[in-house]
Amino acid sequence: MAKPVLLTVDDDREVLRAIERDLRRKYGSEYRVLRAGSGQEALEIVRELKIRNNAVALFLIDQRMPGMSGVEFLAQAITLFPDAKRVLLTAYADTEAAIAAINETGINHYLLKPWDPPEENLYPVLDELLEDWEAAFPPQFEGIRVLGNRWSPASHNIKDFLARNHVPYQWLDIETAASDAEVRSLVELLDEDETRNLPIVILPNGVRLKQPSLADLAEHAGLRTRATEAFYDLAIVGGGPAGLAAAVYGASEGLRTVMIEREAPGGQAGMSSRIENYLGFPSGLTGADLARRAVVQARRFGVEILSGEATEVRVDGPYRFLKLANGAELSCHALLVATGVQWRKLDAPGVERLTGAGIYYGAAMTEAMSTKDEDVYVVGGANSAGQAAMHFSRYARRVVILVRGSSLAASMSQYLINQLKSTPNIQIEYNTSVVEAHGEDHLEAISIHCSETNEVHKVPANSLFIMIGAAPNTDWLANIVERDERGFIYSGPQLTRDGKRPNGWKLDRDPGLLETNVPGIFVVGDVRHGSVKRVASGVGEGSVAISFVHQYLSKVV
Numbered sequence: 001m002a003k004p005v006l007l008t009v010d011d012d013r014e015v016l017r018a019i020e021r022d023l024r025r026k027y028g029s030e031y032r033v034l035r036a037g038s039g040q041e042a043l044e045i046v047r048e049l050k051i052r053n054n055a056v057a058l059f060l061i062d063q064r065m066p067g068m069s070g071v072e073f074l075a076q077a078i079t080l081f082p083d084a085k086r087v088l089l090t091a092y093a094d095t096e097a098a099i100a101a102i103n104e105t106g107i108n109h110y111l112l113k114p115w116d117p118p119e120e121n122l123y124p125v126l127d128e129l130l131e132d133w134e135a136a137f138p139p140q141f142e143g144i145r146v147l148g149n150r151w152s153p154a155s156h157n158i159k160d161f162l163a164r165n166h167v168p169y170q171w172l173d174i175e176t177a178a179s180d181a182e183v184r185s186l187v188e189l190l191d192e193d194e195t196r197n198l199p200i201v202i203l204p205n206g207v208r209l210k211q212p213s214l215a216d217l218a219e220h221a222g223l224r225t226r227a228t229e230a231f232y233d234l235a236i237v238g239g240g241p242a243g244l245a246a247a248v249y250g251a252s253e254g255l256r257t258v259m260i261e262r263e264a265p266g267g268q269a270g271m272s273s274r275i276e277n278y279l280g281f282p283s284g285l286t287g288a289d290l291a292r293r294a295v296v297q298a299r300r301f302g303v304e305i306l307s308g309e310a311t312e313v314r315v316d317g318p319y320r321f322l323k324l325a326n327g328a329e330l331s332c333h334a335l336l337v338a339t340g341v342q343w344r345k346l347d348a349p350g351v352e353r354l355t356g357a358g359i360y361y362g363a364a365m366t367e368a369m370s371t372k373d374e375d376v377y378v379v380g381g382a383n384s385a386g387q388a389a390m391h392f393s394r395y396a397r398r399v400v401i402l403v404r405g406s407s408l409a410a411s412m413s414q415y416l417i418n419q420l421k422s423t424p425n426i427q428i429e430y431n432t433s434v435v436e437a438h439g440e441d442h443l444e445a446i447s448i449h450c451s452e453t454n455e456v457h458k459v460p461a462n463s464l465f466i467m468i469g470a471a472p473n474t475d476w477l478a479n480i481v482e483r484d485e486r487g488f489i490y491s492g493p494q495l496t497r498d499g500k501r502p503n504g505w506k507l508d509r510d511p512g513l514l515e516t517n518v519p520g521i522f523v524v525g526d527v528r529h530g531s532v533k534r535v536a537s538g539v540g541e542g543s544v545a546i547s548f549v550h551q552y553l554s555k556v557v
């Protein structure tokens, strides 16, 4: 925790140095002692402390200073730190002014200069005031703060990225400035240019990032974006369950392993509000929890986790080179593709324009709190939609699930169907699809088509969560590995056709079970052609693949 601040101000440099020395000696281990030579300079410090969300415990201020008196300084400073204790330093001749100020600016005490010996004249007074301050002061939030607008896609992306990477942050919605004093004072302290170009991310060290890219944010939020080594035994692209399992098994069996993830470890599973069918967790666990545990486990075995996107693969003899979106390149002997699938887009007028501003793909759990007492629409009939509906039903007034078919039985697990039916604020509308989204700068209404009656109804809506199936995103691998017409990657026996091995395959063995048509490039999880799309099967494939990696490496190195 950052130490609370004791700020002392005096225009006499000798006095300032002496008081600073005395404060540090007694309070330096628990408080940060700052000093300023004028009221103006001190106000600058106070504003910066407020932007950083640091706490000020005490102002110890000289009364008679040119330009701005101690009382004048305090009148401004306490609007930003109303709970800070205030002590005025006065010469004997100024005691009248100090006494008057006790009423005007709520001075807690005035001290006569000189205060020697401090053990008698300074510390007892300050001890008492600081004890009072500590007892009353709530702990400050110390992490990253994001100031933005609920309906801005850029704000949503930042919140989602931080939450899914388990980076603690505080969300401040500019729309609440009228009712929330904290938001208001921050808005007043920032430059006009900054508040006009939201979102702004404020780091604990005071650095302000205006509309940062996710790569920029990753760098500043302490996520690793560059590989520490040029070469690895095993590089894994994708940090979903399959990639994480491969990372844990690979590193635990002694392979130098790097895992590259462009959004957040956990993948689709990380977005699940409750996984109830994963072995060993009888009451279920959230995807975020599963991801967090897996990341800790992977790190413990020495896996290097990079935040970044793989954009290109090059094969050169026994080496596989991987290029990342930030321009960096790394090489490895074995490459494992575990890039899963991404949400399919809903093709209807208005949807693309309002994505991130009321329309979201997936359960977008960071938005759950904002749906409090509202109606939420969920599109989709698979388990993901069912889980999301259950999750939102805890916040929203009503959750409406729009299902294209006439039943959920074929697409959703029975336990979830039972849960949905017994939750009073969840409503399921069959034979329905969203045909248009309306709204200026955020979602205000949707048009729903009913295939039974062939009628279209326009209903007010602020939140629409779309979960209508997913597709792999493997175009960046198009010239390297063989894929089916939808982009899923072939592996093992799928590559041998009419008894013939894949084109260009030169080894005197068939491709291994989870190996692609390029020796040493493996594929696991949802992105693999014919895979079972479940957390457990991804984890199973990721761990099994490591034995094939070992077999491959034994012949290469």
Ligand SMILES: Cc1cc2nc3c(=O)[nH]c(=O)nc-3n(C[C@H](O)[C@H](O)[C@H](O)COP(=O)(O)OP(=O)(O)OC[C@H]3O[C@@H](n4cnc5c(N)ncnc54)[C@H](O)[C@@H]3O)c2cc1C
Binding pocket: 237, 238, 239, 240, 241, 242, 243, 260, 261, 262, 263, 264, 265, 266, 267, 268, 269, 270, 271, 272, 273, 274, 275, 276, 277, 278, 308, 309, 310, 311, 338, 339, 340, 341, 342, 363, 383, 384, 385, 387, 473, 524, 525, 526, 527, 532, 533, 534, 535, 536, 538
């Ligand atoms: C909301 C929801 C709920 C679900 N609930 C359950 C459940 O209860 N039980 C169950 O068994 N299954 C469930 N599933 C399915 C399960 O989550 C998936 O089958 C599983 O996550 C697949 O794992 P994966 O590792 O293959 O891929 P993914 O989980 O899709 O992970 C792939 C990762 O690769 C990353 N990536 C992609 N391209 C790149 C690139 N070029 N560079 C770097 N990184 C990249 C992605 O960002 C992603 O994080 C659910 C899915 C969803 C969406």
